[in-house]
Amino acid sequence: MNATIVVNGAVERFTFESGDMLADVLRAAGYVEVKKGCDTGNCGACTVLVDGKPILSCSFLAARADGRAVTTVLGVEEEARRFASFLAAEGADQCGFCAPGFALTVIALSRELPEATEEEAREYLKGNLCRCSGYEGQNRAIMRYLEACNAR
Amino acid sequence: MRDKNAGAATSLSSDKEFSAVRKSSPKIDAEGLALGRPAYADDLAPPNALFVKLVRSPHAFARVASVDASKALALPGVACVLTWKDVPRTPYTRAGQGYPEPSPRDKFILDEYVRYVGDEVAVVAAADERTAVRAAALVEVEYEVLKPVLSVDEAVDNPILIHPESGIHENFPIGFEPKRNIAAAYRMEIGDVEEELKRSEIRVEGLWRTQAQAHVAMEPHVSFSYLDIHGRLVIVTSTQNPWHTRRIVGMTLGMPLKDIRVVKPRIGGGFGGKQHIHLEPFVALVTLKTGKAARIALTRKEVFRATFTRHEMRIAVALGASREGRLSAIDMRILSNTGAYGEHALTTFMVAGSKTLPLYNKVKAVRFGGDVAYTNKVSAGAFRGYGAIQGLFALESAVDEMAAKLGMDPAELRKRNMIAEGETSEVFRIMGEGTEGVAMKVESCKLDWCVKRGMEMVGWDPKRLSWEVAPGRLRARGMAIAMQGSGIPLIDMGSARIELQDGGCFKLHVGATDIGTGSDTILAQIAAEELGVELGDISVFSSDTDHAPFDVGAYASSTTYVSGSAVLKAARSLKEKLIEKAAEKLGVGAGEIAYEGKSFSAPGGKSLSLFDLSFGTLYGDGEGMRTLSATESFTGRVSPPPYLAGFVEIELDMETGKVEVLDFVAVVDSGNPINPNLVRVQVEGGILQGIGMALCEEVRYSESGRLLSDSLISYAIPTRSDVGRIRVEIADSYEPTGPFGAKSAGEIGIDTPPAAIANAIRAATGARLYDLPFTPEKVLKAIKGRVLK
Numbered sequence: 001m002n003a004t005i006v007v008n009g010a011v012e013r014f015t016f017e018s019g020d021m022l023a024d025v026l027r028a029a030g031y032v033e034v035k036k037g038c039d040t041g042n043c044g045a046c047t048v049l050v051d052g053k054p055i056l057s058c059s060f061l062a063a064r065a066d067g068r069a070v071t072t073v074l075g076v077e078e079e080a081r082r083f084a085s086f087l088a089a090e091g092a093d094q095c096g097f098c099a100p101g102f103a104l105t106v107i108a109l110s111r112e113l114p115e116a117t118e119e120e121a122r123e124y125l126k127g128n129l130c131r132c133s134g135y136e137g138q139n140r141a142i143m144r145y146l147e148a149c150n151a152r
Numbered sequence: 153m154r155d156k157n158a159g160a161a162t163s164l165s166s167d168k169e170f171s172a173v174r175k176s177s178p179k180i181d182a183e184g185l186a187l188g189r190p191a192y193a194d195d196l197a198p199p200n201a202l203f204v205k206l207v208r209s210p211h212a213f214a215r216v217a218s219v220d221a222s223k224a225l226a227l228p229g230v231a232c233v234l235t236w237k238d239v240p241r242t243p244y245t246r247a248g249q250g251y252p253e254p255s256p257r258d259k260f261i262l263d264e265y266v267r268y269v270g271d272e273v274a275v276v277a278a279a280d281e282r283t284a285v286r287a288a289a290l291v292e293v294e295y296e297v298l299k300p301v302l303s304v305d306e307a308v309d310n311p312i313l314i315h316p317e318s319g320i321h322e323n324f325p326i327g328f329e330p331k332r333n334i335a336a337a338y339r340m341e342i343g344d345v346e347e348e349l350k351r352s353e354i355r356v357e358g359l360w361r362t363q364a365q366a367h368v369a370m371e372p373h374v375s376f377s378y379l380d381i382h383g384r385l386v387i388v389t390s391t392q393n394p395w396h397t398r399r400i401v402g403m404t405l406g407m408p409l410k411d412i413r414v415v416k417p418r419i420g421g422g423f424g425g426k427q428h429i430h431l432e433p434f435v436a437l438v439t440l441k442t443g444k445a446a447r448i449a450l451t452r453k454e455v456f457r458a459t460f461t462r463h464e465m466r467i468a469v470a471l472g473a474s475r476e477g478r479l480s481a482i483d484m485r486i487l488s489n490t491g492a493y494g495e496h497a498l499t500t501f502m503v504a505g506s507k508t509l510p511l512y513n514k515v516k517a518v519r520f521g522g523d524v525a526y527t528n529k530v531s532a533g534a535f536r537g538y539g540a541i542q543g544l545f546a547l548e549s550a551v552d553e554m555a556a557k558l559g560m561d562p563a564e565l566r567k568r569n570m571i572a573e574g575e576t577s578e579v580f581r582i583m584g585e586g587t588e589g590v591a592m593k594v595e596s597c598k599l600d601w602c603v604k605r606g607m608e609m610v611g612w613d614p615k616r617l618s619w620e621v622a623p624g625r626l627r628a629r630g631m632a633i634a635m636q637g638s639g640i641p642l643i644d645m646g647s648a649r650i651e652l653q654d655g656g657c658f659k660l661h662v663g664a665t666d667i668g669t670g671s672d673t674i675l676a677q678i679a680a681e682e683l684g685v686e687l688g689d690i691s692v693f694s695s696d697t698d699h700a701p702f703d704v705g706a707y708a709s710s711t712t713y714v715s716g717s718a719v720l721k722a723a724r725s726l727k728e729k730l731i732e733k734a735a736e737k738l739g740v741g742a743g744e745i746a747y748e749g750k751s752f753s754a755p756g757g758k759s760l761s762l763f764d765l766s767f768g769t770l771y772g773d774g775e776g777m778r779t780l781s782a783t784e785s786f787t788g789r790v791s792p793p794p795y796l797a798g799f800v801e802i803e804l805d806m807e808t809g810k811v812e813v814l815d816f817v818a819v820v821d822s823g824n825p826i827n828p829n830l831v832r833v834q835v836e837g838g839i840l841q842g843i844g845m846a847l848c849e850e851v852r853y854s855e856s857g858r859l860l861s862d863s864l865i866s867y868a869i870p871t872r873s874d875v876g877r878i879r880v881e882i883a884d885s886y887e888p889t890g891p892f893g894a895k896s897a898g899e900i901g902i903d904t905p906p907a908a909i910a911n912a913i914r915a916a917t918g919a920r921l922y923d924l925p926f927t928p929e930k931v932l933k934a935i936k937g938r939v940l941k
Contacts, residue, residue: 017282032195033188035420037370038452042864045370073188084186088178091829094837095668096185097370097420103186126873129864131368131421132668134836135872136880137829 003066007031008075016062022048023057026072033073033100037129044128047101048072054108056127073100079107086145092137094130102128106142110149118143171749172680173892176829177687179670181418191418193374193390194449201376201445202231204438205284207274207291208458209266212300212528212857213314216264216293219274224287229279231442233291236262236273239437243320244404247495247533248393248427250643250704252323253400254586256335256494258315261404261433266295267314267492268528269858270457277438277446300528302857304464304489307333307525314492314526326498326586327523335494336524338502342578343517345470348481352472356554359468360546361923362906364461364489364851365844366861367535368869371420372455375431377438378445385412385436390419392427392667393705398697400429401436412436416695422667423841424534427707428495430459456862460533461851463500463524464489467546471553477560479515479551479569484508484543486522491531497524499585500532503539506589507793508547510577511635512569518579528857534707536838537902540636541845545924548632548907553920561614562911563607566633573597585708590641592790596895598883599633602797602819605881606631609817610799617915624806627814630912631799634903637791638823638887638896639710644787646715647701648722650679651781652730654770656750656762657689663703664715665695669898670830671711675719677826678891682723684749685762701783709896712826714788716891721784729780733769734760736776792887794822794895798839798904802912809932811913813843813905814876820900821883824893828882831897835880838901844870846906850925 003014007026016025023046026034034057037045041059048057049071050064073080080103087093087103102125109116109124116124121142130138181191190196221233239261247255262272274291278284301310315330322328327337349355375389385407391397394414402409419426431448438446450459465488472481486504490497505520551569555562571577573594581591606612610629618628649661660679666672676690683690694700703715727747734752735742738760746753753759769780801815816839825831848868852860861867880901886893910921919934 032190035188035192035371036194037372037420038864040452040863040865043370073186077187080187081183084183085178087186088182089176089829091176091179091670091827091833093179093182093185094670094833095370095421096181096418097192097668099186100188122872126871129370129869129871131370131423131841131869132837133833134838134840134878135875136836136878137833139872 001063003063005065006069008071014062018063020062021058022060022062022065025062026057031072035097035100037097044105045098045101047104047128049104049108054105073104076104076107083107083145086141087138090137090141092133092141094132098128098130106145110146114146114150116146170681172677172687173826174824174828175677176827177673177677179673180676180692181672185418192371192420193376193388193417196388196417197376197447198378198445201447202277202279202438202442203281203284204435204446204448205276205288206272206434207276207288207293209269209271209273211266211295211297212269212302213298214266214295215298216266216273217296218294220292221274223292224276224290227283227287227290229283230287231277231444232438234275234437236264240404240406242404242406244400245495246429246493248391248396248429248705251399254326254498255496256320256322256326256328258320259493265317268530270530271492275434275438277442300857301333302528302853304487304525304527307527308523314528333526334523335490335526336498336501338498339521340582341519342582345481345483345517345519348517349470349472349483352480353475354473354554354557356471356550356557358550358553358922359466360549362465362542362545363924364464364532365535365849366456366461366851366867367423367425369421369423369425372450372452373426373430373459374449375435376445376447377435379439379443385439386415387412387432387436388415388417389432390426391416392422392665392707394665394695394697395663395702396705397429397432401432404433405436413698416665419667422706423536424538424707425459426667427534428460452864453862456867457530457859460495460531462535463532463539465504465542467542469546469550471550473554473558477558477565477568479512481517482509482512482515483519484547488524489527489532490524491527491529493531495531495533500539502583502585504543506579506583507540507636508543510579511571511633513571513575513577514569529853530851530859536841536899538899541842541903541906544632544634544903545906549910552911552914563603563612563614563631567600567603570599570633571597572600585640590790595889596792596821596823596885596887597795598821598885599795599797601883602795602821603633606797606799606817606819609879609881610801610815612799626804626806626916627801628804628912628916629799629801630908630910630915631797632904632907632911634796634798634900635793636709636896636900636903637793638713638890639788639791640708641788641791644704644708644710644714645785646703646718647783647785648715648719649701649781649783650722650726651779652766652769654766656766657691658683660690660692660719661700662692662694662715662719663700664711665706667706669711669834670827671706674712674826674830675716678716678719679723681892682720683727684747709898712894713890713896714786716826716894717786718784720891721786722782725782725784726780729782730765733780734765737765737768790889792889792895794820794897794900796820796900796904798908800905800908800912802909804913804916806935809928809935811847811909811926811931813909816843816878816905818901818904819881819883820897821885822897822900823885823887823890823895825882826892826894831882832880834897835901836878838899839878839905840870840875842902842905843875845924846909847925
């Protein structure tokens with residue numbers, strides 16, 4: 001089947017089979033910034049924004065994205081670069097495999113709940129698993145990033 | 153300690169000022185990874201590569217009676233199907249260890265027998281993933297199902313033999329007795345333990361059980377291979393040990409090692425789970441057979457079912473002490489479960505003693521021993537902590553129990569008995585990893601400060617280790633101490649090559665393997681410090697058997713200490729050459745040159761910039777032109793342990809048995825931190841994995857031996873909402889044998905949570921938890937048992 005998806009602002013036509021998940025379709029098309037960690041919608045590595053909202057693309061049928069706007073981390077490159085600098089300042093990036101999905105979710109948080117408390121931020125990002133960092137450094141980076149966004 | 157970026161602890165006592173080390177520089181690959189640049193193996197696979205899928209056994213133990221691949225082969229797009237009859241029959245071990253490996257060679261690439269649910273039966277390669285999956289399902293396998301051995305308690309001397317086949321062997325004596333289902337065994341005794349225990353005024357005994365834990369690195373295992381323009385086999389793979397992979401693949405497939413190149417791109421976490429040869433032989437065989445590129449990417453389910461776990465152990469500990477709280481004897485006997493194959497069987501088992509017993513080095517007698525048994529379960533392998541976390545759970549629980557019996561502050565009991573700077577332990581000399589150890593004096597040990605500082609941070613009050621915050625809700629504190637190593641002495645070796653490039657910057661080639669720890673950054677910091685340049689002046693190329701000098705890889709907490717020392721030696725050696733060259737150009741003696749990093753000066757106001765020197769050596773010096781570079785190697789003569797004191801505050805619900813970690817404080821002596829932030833995050837991450845092992849993580853099987861915990865739904869790892877605070881502080885320490893005083897930090901963080909949490913539960917309820925993990929059911933049962941008594 002076919003779908004027309006706006007990926008990072010550009011209209012693109014995709015051909016795939018009916019049960020295919022969005023993560024696989026995007027990766028096959030070269031959007032390798034979408035990582036796959038668990039295949040069951042648990043780890044958050046495959047997070048992309050669909051119409052601005054974070055979704056888990058490994059468990060989201062590609063067909064559902066037809067006619068919608070999909071944003072990968074490279075679609076919000078400037079913000080992601082900025083958040084990456086906060087993450088790196090804490091040394092919390094580590095293996096980096098979860099980072100693109102994590103950064104996208106943090107960016108979504110900063111838009112949706114710019115004044116989030118630490119507890120709210122933890123809750124919002126609970127679905128983004130990290131096995132390296134113990135989350136402490138990530139949490140510090142999130143709060144410092146939100147603070148910097150709000151100061152602007 | 154203090155540095156520009158990190159939050160802080162004590163002040164820097166060393167007089168030495170550093171420019172590039174002891175700085176929390178951001179990881180050099182940070183931005184690229186966060187932006188999702190193609191970096192990991194699966195991002196880099198050629199789009200036309202054949203997709204490889206493995207047909208796996210549905211039975212815990214069976215003989216493959218026949219394989220009919222005709223239907224699979226008839227499917228359009230299928231390139232080949234390989235069974236045990238199509239592959240070389242060379243026994244090997246999948247453990248990524250040095251040569252000869254201390255693990256038994258008890259595995260064949262494919263075998264007539266399958267020994268756990270998930271064991272590989274056949275290799276299917278097809279044009280794309282969908283076709284490969286379909287073809288794998290069409291391979292018809294007839295099994296002669298055998299009765300499995302699933303409990304480690306029933307494994308040794310069971311009439312059912314898991315490895316009845318001939319041809320398998322140990323490389324040197326490791327106690328390998330497949331006719332008894334024993335993969336490895338070891339025993340040692342210093343002094344007379346029975347006698348000392350008999351004589352001791354107070355004794356503690358117990359049997360502790362640790363579970364199999366899954367690594368759950370976020371990136372599933374991936375490999376791909378292709379033939380290069382010269383017909384050489386190139387394997388790009390998510391590995392922690394490129395050279396061991398090349399050697400083991402080459403020797404197993406009967407290929408000259410020169411015909412193989414192994415490349416490790418970025419990898420998404422390892423924790424020991426990628427210190428193995430899991431997928432490389434399969435893609436290699438497909439590429440060799442078809443001439444085409446081949447790629448395999450495991451699903452998360454396959455990672456759970458068919459990569460490795462932590463060794464499950466049964467650990468019996470007996471302790472003796474005087475009434476004054478002097479420990480006199482330690483007896484530790486272990487039964488370890490290696491699963492279907494013996495990867496890391498002996499070495500993880502020995503580390504359960506060798507990296508725990510020296511903590512209490514003043515005892516008069518110590519005994520250690522036991523067996524590592526085969527079962528029909530997923531193989532156990534290397535996993536951060538590598539036996540030490542298991543041994544420490546038992547030992548540090550027993551020490552806590554001893555404190556309770558003595559009516560003494562558990563922190564005080566440890567302070568009286570634990571190892572200190574300038575001391576040694578006989579255990580260092582006797583127990584190595586699969587071999588004898590090396591005698592070692594402890595040159596840096598700030599464990600006393602770590603304990604003291606941890607007590608301050610957590611507000612430790614021995615009279616108030618538990619209190620009620622609401623009816624049925626108790627808070628409690630517990631502690632444990634730990635040690636690990638820094639590489640395997642006289643076995644682990646790392647190398648580095650540094651070259652001056654035009655423009656006055658440097659190329660650093662290292663065999664070391666950054667698995668997400670930040671070691672590429674740390675090694676560049678070491679080079680920049682010695683060469684007196686900026687971190688950005690060093691370009692790092694790592695982990696490619698064609699383009700980097702040898703290194704054993706990232707395991708045994710070795711990279712900063714072993715590979716870092718190689719980098720420091722190479723930088724020193726190159727610096728001498730730079731100074732000689734500058735002296736020659738300035739017409740003075742080398743002794744008269746002052747090297748200030750970017751420039752050289754000599755008496756009489758003569759000076760030369762590094763930039764000009766580099767252009768001269770490469771473009772302008774006529775017959776004097778040459779590439780200035782240095783290659784050096786390092787192997788540790790000792791393995792200086794990092795130390796850690798861990799303190800936990802929990803809240804326990806007496807009605808539900810639920811234990812919550814509110815605060816975990818860890819104070820670590822990892823020597824002088826090259827990059828304090830990266831040391832801290834290693835320890836924070838280790839602690840959370842340790843908390844996961846303590847409270848929720850467990851590899852579980854059905855009665856027939858099928859894995860039940862095979863997804864992130866059925867195997868939960870901690871989320872960011874599951875734990876309160878993790879606070880890490882770094883002791884001011886300097887290891888004289890380490891590069892700029894550094895020791896390791898990779899594993900030590902994981903070691904204390906199980907015992908510290910068990911000890912806090914004991915403080916709260918009087919009940920001792922012996923079985924990991926401490927699920928609410930087990931906690932409640934232990935409390936109820938306590939009340940009934």
